[in-house]
Amino acid sequence: MSIKSLAGQTIYYGFSNIASKLLNYFLTPLYLELMTQASYGEMSTVYAYIPFLNIVLTYGMETALFRFAKKENSQTVLSTATISLLVTTISFTFLLLLFRGTIINSYVGELSGLAGKPSFYTYIVLIMAFDALTAIPFAQLRLENRPVRYAIIRLANILSTISFNILFLVIIPKLYASGNTWLPEIKSSNQVGYIYLSNMLGSGVTLLLFIPQILKIRWQFDNHLWKQMLTYAVPLIIVGMAGMVNETFDRAWFLPQFLPGNSMLVKKQMIGIYAANYKLAILITMFIQAFKLGAEPFFFKQAEGANPQKVYARIMKLFVVMLCLMFLFVSLYLNIWKIFLRRPEYYPGMQIVPVLLLANMFLGIYYNLTIWFKLTDRTLMGAFITVTTAALAFLLNWWWIPTMGYFGAALATMVCYFVQMSICYALGQKFYPVPYHLPRILTYIITAVLTYYLFSFLNRTLLSPGDVYALKPLPLLVATVFFAAYAWFVLKMEKKEFERIPVLNKILAKL
Incomplete structure (x- = not known):
């Protein structure tokens, strides 16, 4: 596979990812218009927790699929990974629903707004379950170089989710107000529940679209292969979980715990402002995600060729150029991007956007660098890197949030990603040297x-x-x-x- 092929796949992944994110992003003004800052903060907290459990539910099987799948055994690896995720997802979902009351009352109730609303919790659990069940089918499309079908299903997911959102938040309330009282009354107090329901239905549509593909899998389970894949993948859970401490824990835990004052309402409002402005970094994160989707299988296949390090170095330089251009495209035009925030009370948070853009630039470079421990089977080293920066994230947020508020959380995120990137680069050059064009990369940044x-x-x-x-x-x-x-x-x-x-x-x- 050539760099040209990678670029083509990234465009397809990028198109679907950018289109889906932008379409979804257009829902943000609707949410901000309908919801209070506190309600938006509650929803942001819930969606900050979901990635943590998604990592547990998928436990690195996507990356293990790319690592172990070869032409001669791809079907066995695929079926083993699928069966493994199917069994664990169903089991974990059953446990989450069985202990629903305990989890809501003891762990996530007050700040998330789920207390007394078990149906909301059920929707969230099913969202995670459906997403976990589609993880391997999506990975299969990437492995088989089928970005067009990937893009179609990804867009179907977001279009259906948006359609359900508009139905529940706009169309049904208008019909109800005009006298159609047989429809459900959607009050401000239960709007968030219908957003979760819309997301669940959208994820369900995605799973249904994958059913024909899943049924074509040869259902065979290789226990020895599964143990090898699990040994490789389990450290990636630590990598992912510790990485999510930086990506989402600021909204899920750091801000609620470390913001000064005892008013839960004020804390929810601050989280709402932070989360709304966090979304202004959407362009750079979309490109990183699109690149990651195309690059991961590409890097594993490229490793089988001659002198792959030279290719990796060239890709990194071009990648950084695009990140820098996107950083400037968003940060220089914040006076235009602010229209997505809708209400002036969210504007004070715009000071964090350039900081978060730079943080995500470092995160994107880190993703590019992680190939060394994935190729050399040193996933425990990757876990060490992310655990170290997760500990740093706790320290910096504890130090800065009480004095700087949500700006302290943004600054901590940037510093942690910089440290994470730097450690990964230093260790990578020791165990899997790649001749990155460091002077030019630093110059561009x-x-x-x-x-x-x-x-x-x-x-x-x-x-x-x-x-x-x-x-x-x-x-x-x-x-x-x-x-x-x-x-x-x-x-x-x-x-x-x-x-x-x-x-x-x-x-x-x-x-």
């Missing part, structure tokens, strides 16, 4: 950050003093000049690299 902060300084002092997020022509013009200058700088630096790409080659010829 530092220049992008300096470009933003220079624009920010000019915006505060000259362009929009007093209201840096005002939608005015002059700041937009200056932002465009800064973005174009950075893009021109990168194109000049990587002229030979981009000449291999026909469209960019034409652009370079005119410069």
Whole structure:
């Protein structure tokens, strides 16, 4: 598989991922319009917990599938992984529902808003179960290089979820108000439940679309192979769980625990502001996710070829260039992106967006670097890296949130991802050296950050003093000049690299 093939697959994965995220993101203004900050904070807390349990439910089997699947045994690996996830998901779901009351009352009740609402909890558990059951079918499509079908099913998932949201939150309330009282009355107090229900139904549609694919699997279970896969995959649970401490634990636990004051309502409101602004980093996270979907199977297959390290180094450089461009595209135009926040009370949180963009840039580079411990079967080393940074995340959030509020959580996230990336790079160069173009990578990142902060300084002092997020022509013009200058700088630096790409080659010829 060539880099061109990887780029093509990333485009397909990117299209489906970006389209689904953007479509889903358009629901955010609807949620912010209908819900209070506290309710939005409750929902954000719930959705921050879900990734933790998803990691437990899938326990690294997707990556194990890519690691062990070869042409001669791919069907055996696929069926073993599928049967394993099927049995464990059904068992775990049964236990979560069986102890529903204890879990709600003892662990997740007050802050999540689930106390006294067992149906909400059931929807959430089923969302996780359906997502776990579709993990291997999605991985199979990636393994078999079928990004088009992947994109179609992913878009079907999000379109159905959005449709159910609009049905329950917009259409049914209007019909009820016009006299159709046979329909359910959707009050502000139970809107969140219908959002969970919509998500559950969307995940259920995805599972139904995969049923024909699942039924084609040759149902055979190799116990010896399963133990090998499990030995490889279990450390990835630690990797994933510790990684989620940085990604979602700020909303799920750090902010509620460390924000000053005793008012739960105020804490929920602060979490709502933080979560809403967190979503403004959507573009860079979408690209990272799209790249990850295409790159993971690509890296494993590339490892079988000659001198794969050279290919990995080239990919990293191009990847960082795209991350830097996206960082500037979002951070320079925050006065436009703020329209998704709908209400002015969310605007104060926009100060965290550039910090979170930079944090996600470091996270994306880390994902690219993790290939060394996956290829060398040193997944325990990956667990060590993420556990170390998870401990650092606890320390920094405990230190900074009480004095800096949610900005402290954002800053802690950025520092932790930087440390995680740095440790992974240092260990990777020891156990699986890759000749990354470090001077250029650092140049692109530092220049992008300096470009933003220079624009920010000019915006505060000259362009929009007093209201840096005002939608005015002059700041937009200056932002465009800064973005174009950075893009021109990168194109000049990587002229030979981009000449291999026909469209960019034409652009370079005119410069």
